[in-house]
Each structure stands twice: as C-alpha cells, then as structure tokens.
Amino acid sequence: MRAYVVVPEVRTRQSSAGGPHARSAQARLDEAVGLARAIDLDIVGQGIVRIAEPRPATLIGQGKVEELKGLILAEEIGLVVVDAPLTPAQQRNLERAWNAKVLDRTGLILEIFGERARTREGRLQVELAHLNWQKSRLVRSWTHLERQRGGFGFLGGPGETQIETDRRLIQERIARIEKELESVRRTRGLHRDSRRRVPFPVVALVGYTNAGKSTLFNRLTRAEVLARDMLFATLDPTLRAVRLPGGRRVILSDTVGFISDLPTDLVAAFRATLEEVLEADLILHVRDVSHPDSAAQAADVTAILDRLGVDAEGSGRVLDVLNKVDLLDPVERGRLEASAGRQSGQVRPILMSAVTGEGEAMLLAAIDERLKGEVVHRSIDLEASDGAAVNWIYERCTVVGRSDDAETGRVRLEVDIPISRRDEFDRRFPTSGA
Structure with a gap:
C-alpha cells in the first residue's frame, strides 16, 4: 500500500x-x-x-x-x-x-x-491490546480488509461503513482473552517454579526495539532466533540455557523490544510475557550505542521498566550492554570507553558487538560475577551408589564439577547452591566443605 x-x-x-x-x-x-x-x-x-x-x-x-x-x-x-x-x-x-x-x-x-506475533499467547496479548484500544476509539470500521498479511486490518480497503462497533461483544471477547491469559500466567508460574527446583538463574534481555537483543541472544546461546535489522523482529519470548565461564548454567530470555510512547494497553497486555523480566535474577539492558538517539532510547526503556515495577537504576539487577560498538568511529569509541572506565564495577557497562563477538567473554564474566552473590559453593564426597543423594543435588543445585573414583566407588561434586537452599543443603550434607 x-x-x-x-x-x-x-x-x-x-x-x-x-x-x-x-x-x-x-x-x-x-x-x-x-x-x-x-x-x-x-x-x-x-x-x-x-x-x-x-x-x-x-x-x-x-x-x-x-x-x-x-x-x-x-x-x-x-x-x-x-x-x-x-x-x-x-x-x-x-x-x-x-x-x-x-x-x-x-x-x-x-x-x-x-x-x-507467532505463538498463541502472543496473538492473544496483541488482540487484547487491540480490543481495549478499539473499545474506546473505533465507532466505525473500514471494510474490504486485507487479511492475508496478518495484523488487524487497519490498513484495508477503500470504503468506510456506518456499522457501529458492538461494545458488548468486544467486552465479552476481552473477558475471554483475559481468562485465557490468566491460564498462561499460571502455566508460566509453574514453569518458573520448576526452574526454581532446578535452580538456574534467569537472565532477561531488554532494550529498545532493534537494539540487537536477538543477535546477542543468538551469539550467547548459539541459537537460530530471528534477528533482522527490523523494528519488532521479536515479539514472543524465547528461553535458552547458557553456560557461564565458571561452569554454572543460566536461562537467557529474549523479550519484545520497547519503544517510546508504547501504548499503555500494550504494556498491560504483554505483562504475562514481561513477567520473565520481573522474575529475572539479572536484566541485561541492551543499547544500540551507534544510534544517534541512544540516550533517549535508554531513558524510554528505563521508564517502561519503572512502569513494570523494576528499579532499573537502584536495584543492582540491571547491567548495561553497549552494543554495536563496531559501528562507532574511533573518536566516539574512545570517548565511550573512557566514560565506561570511569564507572565503578557494579554499574560499569559492557562494550560489545553482538555481530562480531567482541566483548562476549567480558559480558559472560560480568554475568557470572553479578550472579555469584546468589549462590554459595560446596564440595562434597558421596558414594556413587547413593543415587538419591546425587539426584537431590542435581535437581536442586548446579553441579559445576564432578570427578568419579572407580577404585573407591565415590564421586566428588563441586556444587553451586542457591542461597535459599543453603540451610537445607547443609542439614542434608553436614560434612560438605566450602
């Protein structure tokens, strides 16, 4: 058109x-x-x-x-x-x-x-936002709509009808969608409970649309998520496991891109998806530092995180990732490196390029360091035949090292234990060493 x-x-x-x-x-x-x-x-x-x-x-x-x-x-x-x-x-x-x-x-x-939107959940969330917008807005609808492309047909045909929108039917549909999304939230809650039982920390990627989140996600996970130079290439959340340099595994979550003046209904509708961000142990704020409006984009992301209840500046849960440094000229890059170097360790951003891989090792090390406070380390010797004890550890902790002694029939495990399970672990294995 x-x-x-x-x-x-x-x-x-x-x-x-x-x-x-x-x-x-x-x-x-x-x-x-x-x-x-x-x-x-x-x-x-x-x-x-x-x-x-x-x-x-x-x-x-x-x-x-x-x-x-x-x-x-x-x-x-x-x-x-x-x-x-x-x-x-x-x-x-x-x-x-x-x-x-x-x-x-x-x-x-x-x-x-x-x-x-590709998944059923994504389509439900978008439809809910559309209906809430339409309910208070559209009193007439355009006909002869092109439906092949997907979307909602705002871009259709040449004529305007005089048909009044039936608010009651819209409200009934909204109620049905909200009920279905509540089921989605419950399912997500069960999944998060499962992850807590196999306690891999969750690291969520957020950022302005087209900041390079999906490219970074692919770089870190070696996945094949759609990553294009296109606004809103990612809508539906994707989760993958990543192993950090210290041996610990984390769950990395790629989320929908943010944008300035994001409609309130969309923020509300995508809350089920964005719960991955709310529940994350660490949030990576991916910024396109080559964009002339990088500072304004970062301010928009921070504002949306605040609307979601995440204190992006004071919580210590957010790590800035300054992406696309490969697109900077030497002078601008030098200025950015000097600025980053003046910041303290906890708030110091990571400079990287998700395309070339520059800075990947530093980012993984920073994630590892940030999450260290969430676990304690223990070394433990067990009988290899004690399957119940070994399974208990594997189900509730992160095993970062293992050595089996065939002569003695024993196994030595190096284990990272979530703080929330430390007392339970020490009661079950009182002879384990830090």
Whole structure:
C-alpha cells in the first residue's frame, strides 16, 4: 500500500519537552518511517508538520491539511501514518479530508504486533491490546480488509461503513482473552517454579526495539532466533540455557523490544510475557550505542521498566550492554570507553558487538560475577551408589564439577547452591566443605 508518513511537531513544547533526552523531529520521522516499513508499506513521501498548538478537529492546521490533500491525491496515497496519538474525531476528520485511511502511532504499533506475533499467547496479548484500544476509539470500521498479511486490518480497503462497533461483544471477547491469559500466567508460574527446583538463574534481555537483543541472544546461546535489522523482529519470548565461564548454567530470555510512547494497553497486555523480566535474577539492558538517539532510547526503556515495577537504576539487577560498538568511529569509541572506565564495577557497562563477538567473554564474566552473590559453593564426597543423594543435588543445585573414583566407588561434586537452599543443603550434607 502506498503511504505517507507525517510527524507533527508542536513548537510550544520544544523548549520544555522531554528534558535532556528529548528526540528531534527528524529522529522521530526516521523511526516512524521504519515502523511503517516494518509492515511492508510503500513509503512514497514523508514530512514534519510544525504546529503552534494542536487543533481539536484535525491536530494539524487546516492549511496543512489542504496542502497534504493535494499531494495525497496526486500520488494516489491510500494510507497516511500520523506519528502522534489521534482522537477518534481527529482520525475521522482527516480520513474524510484526505479520502485515505489514517493510522496514528498506537494503531501502527498494534498493526505491527498483530502481524508479528507467532505463538498463541502472543496473538492473544496483541488482540487484547487491540480490543481495549478499539473499545474506546473505533465507532466505525473500514471494510474490504486485507487479511492475508496478518495484523488487524487497519490498513484495508477503500470504503468506510456506518456499522457501529458492538461494545458488548468486544467486552465479552476481552473477558475471554483475559481468562485465557490468566491460564498462561499460571502455566508460566509453574514453569518458573520448576526452574526454581532446578535452580538456574534467569537472565532477561531488554532494550529498545532493534537494539540487537536477538543477535546477542543468538551469539550467547548459539541459537537460530530471528534477528533482522527490523523494528519488532521479536515479539514472543524465547528461553535458552547458557553456560557461564565458571561452569554454572543460566536461562537467557529474549523479550519484545520497547519503544517510546508504547501504548499503555500494550504494556498491560504483554505483562504475562514481561513477567520473565520481573522474575529475572539479572536484566541485561541492551543499547544500540551507534544510534544517534541512544540516550533517549535508554531513558524510554528505563521508564517502561519503572512502569513494570523494576528499579532499573537502584536495584543492582540491571547491567548495561553497549552494543554495536563496531559501528562507532574511533573518536566516539574512545570517548565511550573512557566514560565506561570511569564507572565503578557494579554499574560499569559492557562494550560489545553482538555481530562480531567482541566483548562476549567480558559480558559472560560480568554475568557470572553479578550472579555469584546468589549462590554459595560446596564440595562434597558421596558414594556413587547413593543415587538419591546425587539426584537431590542435581535437581536442586548446579553441579559445576564432578570427578568419579572407580577404585573407591565415590564421586566428588563441586556444587553451586542457591542461597535459599543453603540451610537445607547443609542439614542434608553436614560434612560438605566450602
């Protein structure tokens, strides 16, 4: 579909907006174009519209509406993406003025999520977010929708119907989805309980969309997760085991990318997925340091973590991973290395490239060091025939070393024990040595 991308910039907010990490209008436009291209829209034009103050009827001024109308007609544009929240009235008025479908930022993100979700859980979460958005917003729906691509059909056809959305049916569907997602949460809870019984710490990857999380995930786990230079390439969570230099295994979790102005409904809907982050022993905040808006992106991720109840700056659970250093020029890289070197050990970020592998060993060592406080080490000698004792240790602890003595029939285990199980272990094996 031929599309045009518009970024409204309110002049009166320039001096007070956003603080030190405010984005430029051009950066917002580049991101909006990237979002639109993520669902294969044919971008035939783009522009920044500067306005003194938002207009209640159309957001942008009438003169600009008329100017864009001529361009939209001349270029036979079927969709206009407005990178801002639109009220239902503003959306309808612009659609009538331009005789084209209009999609605001929330609708575009929902469309991307609807197309990308692969698992049943992911699709349920996206549908829930869409229905909550639709319930209070859409009073008319577009027909002749293209359904082959997936998504929710926001990008469909040439005509508008007069059919009123049946709020009762939507609410009933929302209730059914919430019930199904509650079942998903219970299942995830059981899985987490199982992991606690086989106590591998959980390390979650978070970051702005397209920061390189999935590439890093593949690098650390040697997996084959989709990793592309594309916004929201990952929606559904993926878990894999990784062995650290000290021999301990951890569970690495790749999660959905964050983005500025992420709709509240989406944060709420993906809470079941993001529970992996909430429950994680360590969170790796992956940052694309080659991006001109890296600081603003990091601030957005921190804000979303705060909304989820994670204290990204004061909890000690977050380790910054400064990714894509291979794309920096020598001067910028030197400045970044000097800045990182001035920070103390606990908060010092790791510089790396998930593509080349540079910094991988340092990252794994840092993860190992961060998680050491979560376990105690013991050495223990057992009869090899004491299967119950050996199984107990393997099920509840991490065995980082083992030596079998065939002559004596004994086995020596080097064991990392979760702090929560230390007393239980010492009661069961009182002669074990630290």
